[in-house]
Amino acid sequence: MNHLPQAWGRPRDDVYGAYDNSHFQTNGPTTHTQSPIVTGTSVVAAKFKDGVVIAADNLASYGSLARFTDVKRLRKFNSLSVVGFGGDVSDMQYLDRLLNSLDIRENYSSTDPENALNAKNLHTYLAKVMYKRRSDFNPLWNHLLIAGLDGEGKPFLASADLLGTTFSSPTLATGFGAHLAQPIMRRVIPDEAAVAGVSKEDAIKLVKESMKVLFYRDARSMDQYSIAVITKEGVELKENEKLENQSWEFAERIRGYGTQVN
Numbered sequence: 462m463n464h465l466p467q468a469w470g471r472p473r474d475d476v477y478g479a480y481d482n483s484h485f486q487t488n489g490p491t492t493h494t495q496s497p498i499v500t501g502t503s504v505v506a507a508k509f510k511d512g513v514v515i516a517a518d519n520l521a522s523y524g525s526l527a528r529f530t531d532v533k534r535l536r537k538f539n540s541l542s543v544v545g546f547g548g549d550v551s552d553m554q555y556l557d558r559l560l561n562s563l564d565i566r567e568n569y570s571s572t573d574p575e576n577a578l579n580a581k582n583l584h585t586y587l588a589k590v591m592y593k594r595r596s597d598f599n600p601l602w603n604h605l606l607i608a609g610l611d612g613e614g615k616p617f618l619a620s621a622d623l624l625g626t627t628f629s630s631p632t633l634a635t636g637f638g639a640h641l642a643q644p645i646m647r648r649v650i651p652d653e654a655a656v657a658g659v660s661k662e663d664a665i666k667l668v669k670e671s672m673k674v675l676f677y678r679d680a681r682s683m684d685q686y687s688i689a690v691i692t693k694e695g696v697e698l699k700e701n702e703k704l705e706n707q708s709w710e711f712a713e714r715i716r717g718y719g720t721q722v723n
Contacts (some may be wrong), residue, residue: 480661492550493598494602496547499521499522500521500548500681501522502516502681503642503679504545505517505634505672507659508548508618508656509661509664510660510661511661511693513610513664514668514688514691515689516535516686517687518534518581519533528720537689537696538609540577541609541696542610542691543608543696544587544608547635548602552603555601556601556605563586580607580609583609584617587621589627591625593625610692616691631653632646632647634646637679639675669704673704684703686702687701687702688702
């Protein structure tokens with residue numbers, strides 16, 4: 462037997478002939494992903510006076526097929542921030558590995574909790590990652606919401622998309638949520654000055670109402686979702702919540718729906 466490392470995993474040359482690796486050669490161009498395949502829909506978030514609430518449903522769709530119903534799209538990073546992922550699930554998993562590596566490096570390099578990366582730092586890092594991949598013409602097909610506390614302990618909420626474009630607002634939503642949930646949230650929190658008058662309970666109720674609207678109006682959503690509340694006390698993350706009092710029974714009273722004969 463040939464024990465040389467270069468021979469591991471293939472037959473011996475002196476018995477079977479030299480290994481032909483020509484099928485590994487290609488003269489074609491380098492190709493990148495042109496469109497996402499398995500995707501998650503909206504992420505919804507809103508600030509309140511002591512922190513931020515963020516939510517995303519647990520569905521990953523294969524085109525129009527509701528294929529995976531237990532995909533958690535909120536990712537806790539230390540005790541100060543949560544990242545919500547919209548868009549391609551495989552790119553989300555790649556970013557999750559990046560965040561794991563970053564978290565490990567930070568834990569080894571510093572044991573002082575006051576020097577931990579806050580949400581603002583994390584948003585800057587992810588925005589740079591997204592912009593770098595866009596500049597390589599190989600973007601990560603995601604729209605991210607980063608929620609948490611900044612270096613001064615104030616609520617922080619900002620987004621970064623596949624082009625590396627960044628935006629900050631007291632309420633944010635990705636996907637269809639930008640069209641359906643944002644008007645609902647802006648009625649309660651129209652600007653930064655209104656955040657101080659919003660309690661934790663009001664913000665949670667507002668985000669849950671937005672998730673309910675999205676369930677009824679967005680064909681790529683479902684009634685099971687994850688929700689996180691970030692305050693100075695830490696991150697309270699619930700990953701298997703279900704919309705209350707949601708039902709399609711009201712549709713039976715609509716003429717033309719189902720098998721009505723009268």
